[in-house]
Amino acid sequence: MDHQKPCSSNINCSQDAEVRKGPWTMEEDLILINYIANHGEGVWNSLAKSAGLKRTGKSCRLRWLNYLRPDVRRGNITPEEQLLIMELHAKWGNRWSKIAKHLPGRTDNEIKNYWRTRIQKHIKQAENFSGQSSEQSNIIDHHQQGCSSSQINNNYNNDAADNNAMDNYSPPSYSGNMETFQPPFPTESNDNIWSIDDLWSLQLLGGE
DNA sequence: AAGGTTTGCAACCGCATGAAA
DNA sequence: ATTTCATGCGGTTGCAAACCT
Structure with a gap:
């Protein structure tokens, strides 16, 4: 810029x-x-x-x-961070600021951009490849059709699940595709x- | 090399919420 | 109880850079 x-x-x-x-x-x-x-x-x-x-x-x-x-912290989203973003997004939907709180140094804006430009795109591609699983396409549809955060909350969870939920939480929709998911690194944007x-x-x- | 298209990200906008008056 | 103001949030846009033809 x-x-x-x-x-x-x-x-x-x-x-x-x-x-x-x-x-x-x-x-x-x-x-x-x-x-x-x-x-x-x-x-x-x-x-x-x-x-x-x-x-x-x-x-x-x-x-x-x-x-x-x-x-x-800017650029270089690590694979761990990426996984966490996907898990938390599966859980909370587009609650970017909430997700950001679990990624020290990352901002909601950055996570939001990262999701939209990298992960969402990649999931969509993977879906086109593999004829798509129903649950996953539901999630993607939500974002493409601009569903409200309240809708998302109904589908996923609410704040009550907040902190200890991660312990017994297994990502509902992305795990199947992590095999094919190529982290789009490098994500260096420090230039x-x-x-x-x-x-x-x-x-x-x-x-x- | 030039022009067109796509991508990635910084920044804006509108709305919701909460605190103070 | 109501109004006003500040902050926070999520969605969206504008544009430079990168990529493609």
Whole structure:
């Protein structure tokens, strides 16, 4: 992604004085990192203002949580993580934030993207190959037809099953296909224009 | 090499929920 | 009890990069 292009997709460019949209620039990232390092997270709307960012609080929060946080891990979803994602998804459906809580350093957005771009696609391909098992195609259909999370919850389980369920849980629908499932590695996506490490070291150098 | 298509991901949007006033 | 505001969530979109013809 080209984070350097200030207004490439900025619909609000004309009224740019107010709210910026679109990709974050390195400068904005640095401002946000710096500000949070010095003042903590606080209320996002006022944080955005105080930091001098022409962004909504929502946008700042998202950028921080999904990208800038020091503990966020990006790229290289391990086979273990992948398996866990599949198990938890089979159990909870599209409850991405809930799934993300079981994968330290991973964000709901990343897991959601990963599911949609890799796993879902691969399951669909496998299904086309093997004439498909009924249970599995049900799950895929749910996502293709955009079923609501409440529907998913009815089909799978609810929060009560939360923590100890994993002990006696066996993945209902994917296990049969794990044989044919080729993890689409490498999933390296660290080739950002600049790395978060870079930003943090910049922050540490110039920070305060 | 050029143009078209597909893929992957960052970011936005709308809605739901909860806390504070 | 009601309203307002902030946050969190899931779905969706836009676009650059990668791939294909």
